[in-house]
Amino acid sequence: MNRLPMFCRPMFSRLAAALMLAGPLLLQGCAGGGGANSADGQRASTTRIPSDVVNKQAIIQHYIVLARASYEDALISARALAQATDALIDAPSAATLQSARDAWLAARVPYLQTEAFRFGNSVVDEWEVRVNSWPLDEGLIDYVAPSYGSESDNNYFYAANIIANPILDIGGISVDASNITPQLLAETLHEIDGVAANVATGYHAIEFLLWGQDLNGTAPGAGNRPYTDYSLSDCTNGNCERRGAYLRAATALLVSDLEEMVQDWQSGGAAMGDLLSKGEDGGLATMLTGMGSLAYGELAGERIRLGLLLHDPEEEQDCFSDNTHWSHYYDAQGIANVYRGHYTRIDGTELNGPSLEALVETIDPELFVQMRVRLENTELAMRALVDQGEAGNTYDVLIASGNTQGETLINNAVTALMEETRVIERIISRLALQNVSIEGSSSLPPRP
């Protein structure tokens, strides 16, 4: 298979093949990633699991406990963020801006861990667009640098600048934004004209209001908005009162959206009710769907790999604050939380209980080991990105064209997540959850 030595032939594994950016120059892309066909290459058999071995219902109930605690923590830290941004608006200074930024960074820690509850739970997935939409055309919200441009093929509101323009009439749509309220952001501006990049609400809108655009391209450095952007006496960049009103409305909305999600996970809440209505196997399938979809499609694909393909800092999840390495890290942590039935709350409380991991250990010790190895590999790969990020080599630096070291680190993370996802799929197969994971299958006849 490896007859032609001119470049590493991509036959060794699907992953090594798929991850190389281009052919001849990328010899080092061949070195790693060869494990996909080895230890976890076997196909599991699918015997039924006796119901008395492990209590699936207890696993699902504990998953609900984790979801509730995770969203409560996200809410608690969002309230702290709102307090800090109110302090900034009321008394703008370098210190109040810094503490607002610190509060935003702290609020991301529990929120990112909740993302493993998103896919599979449609109540969460539909709600998520309000709080974590990304990427955004930030010119909708506030002033931008000339390099941003003034128009887009896809978005009439690309540079609408709500903060500077109380009355808008764009592309046949009139907006009265003279009063900036949570309702205006949520009901009128968010995804206005059906364009997903018109993000008016959520963590990333707030991030933009605290950091401003990152104008450093793929060089080190984050956004550098001055605190005087909120000063009524010494206002920079104009419209400081409206900017403050926007920030106040956006943080209030984030808090109320998270309050709703906490309620959704209480008894009688929409997310909890929906989950329980799926039955035991349906509940386990939801847990694994959430893990696999976040690990593969969302995190490895949309948030990590795509930016490298485009070498584009706009494709960075936390592109204003350059906090992306931590966001990725805590996403991966959230996946492990769901599998292990474990969560460390923001006050340090440890939650432990019946877990998928224990179920897998009972029925298939080899698969249990595979998954543990995969989770550890992911943790190491994510930690490597965090170490680089904390040293100034943030995600937007690593994806620069020609940064081969960055490319290797990013591909390691993608490889780890994809291999982890393969084992998740094997677990789904081993638990005989196939049909449950495909949507809309209830009316079809059972397998022959």
Place this chain on the structure above:
Amino acid sequence: MQLMRFPLFLVSALSGGAALAQNSDWTAVNLAVTDTHVIPAYQRFAETGAALREAGAGFCARLDEAALNELREAFNNSFDGWQGAQHIQFGPITYFNWNYRIEFWPDDNGTGARQLSALIAAADPAALEAESFARQSVGVQGFPALERLLFEDNALTQLQAEPYRCQVVEAISANLGEIATGVYQEWRDEFRATVASADERGFFESAEDATLDYLKSLVESIRRVQQQKLESVLGEDQSSARPRRAEAWRSDRSVQSLRGNVQALHELYSAGSPALKTVLLSEDLPAIDAAFDQALAAAAALPPSMNAALGTPEGYAALQNTRDSLDALYEALEAALKKTDLYLGFNSLDGD
């Protein structure tokens, strides 16, 4: 970025209940599909890609209206070649990001256009050397960027006014020619053997796994064409239609691409012997065959211009009809698959 998520899950099947029992039966299907559909499709892509590369060579030295029209025709032919193979989602097309480099689309954030402008503004000759160009953003390397340069308003004037802009055209044409040749040669010289020996421990876990990759390409591509090439353009009603979300709207060849896709998908389903469809239960084939006939007829009945079709009630209805026929085809295939033990992994196209 609103890329569809295509899962890379190793698809798996339960033992015992599938329509084919023997490994050799799966291999026979795989090779019939490979030899009668896949390799010929990539051969057409390679030939038209080579013609594009030739038409692009020395293009700037003879730049006039005739040369531009000649290159536009070569663009059209190679894009047709690509549309006939676009649905094959596994194998060599995934090497070196060839799939993204050929066509990074849809590009909802306009990233490719922004990067193309930046590339031209920087006018760095080194960036266009083949090895270097292959490592630029995928957004500037393929058909969407080439189409913009060849078909935008005042294309000829702009290309004549800016030598570097014209050199980008040459670079993309050469790049696409290289990639098209590479994909074809990999299939012909290496990957066909990988498919043929898929019962060994290697790229595929079994011959059945290779068949499942073909089925995924079939089913997911039907959904992808329906959603990305029609629904996102159609909007809620005619007044909210979005012509610029259509694939290759600048060259007004969206309908031609769509027809090529449906024909290629039908070929994947039915070409060769034993054809891919024989892995389904025979009782389900009449319904799927009929759904394919409907989709082919609906696509054939479309007006040739998507831009024009969106402007008339009749044209809009014809596009809706094509969308509906693809939806019905997808449903028929999904229902038939669920009666087998062929499990295609997470269906992320139906999810969020």
